[in-house]
Amino acid sequence: MKNKTLLPILSVLTLLLAGCSGVMDSKQTAKQYYMLAPWSGAAAASSAAQGAALTMKVSAVPGLDTDRVQALSSDARLNHYANARWPDHLPEVLTSVVKRSLAASGLFSEVTEGTHASGDGWLLKLEVQQFYGIQNASGNTSAVRIEMTGSIECKDNRGSFTLSDSNSVAEERLSAIVSAHQKGLDEVTRQLLDQISKTCP
16 A cells, blocks of 8 residues: 555655756856956056045946946847856946956056045046947847046046947857957957046146
8 A cells, every 4th residue: 555655755755856857957048258458558657646646436228237248230130149248247347348448557656445435535537328239130249339528527627428339249158349449448458548648737
């Protein structure tokens, strides 16, 4: 009698375990994380303003505050590249990268993150307005576009500016798309240092 009672129970358990193993052995592609690096040319920048302490804040327009590597389609839809991720949400990633670029420039005694400058320190604010691949009607990425608006306050001087760059993508590969993002970020960082030097002599 015991065997007859146990058989249905064992059958149900076997089916449940088989179902669970299917979930655990998912064939889904793992997420791929891509790093952006500080601008290697930052150390060659002018040292006219050396010694100032800089506080910086990076934000993003709605839709861009995400860890996904994104694209804008020809009909204005925000898409994302499957399984491609930045290591954190975009404002946090760019805060880290730009902060390290500025620190390496030799322009500042220190670079910190925040919303208010202390003492005689300078305050830099950046807003990311474009940071994505540009897709044509076929869904292929033709270019990567980066744009940021910003403002700098230094003693009695204040300035606002727009930083932008666009780079073509030769082939539909994530490595090529991320490389175009890196190239654009490098150029935007160069523009940023120029703007700071002009506004805060």
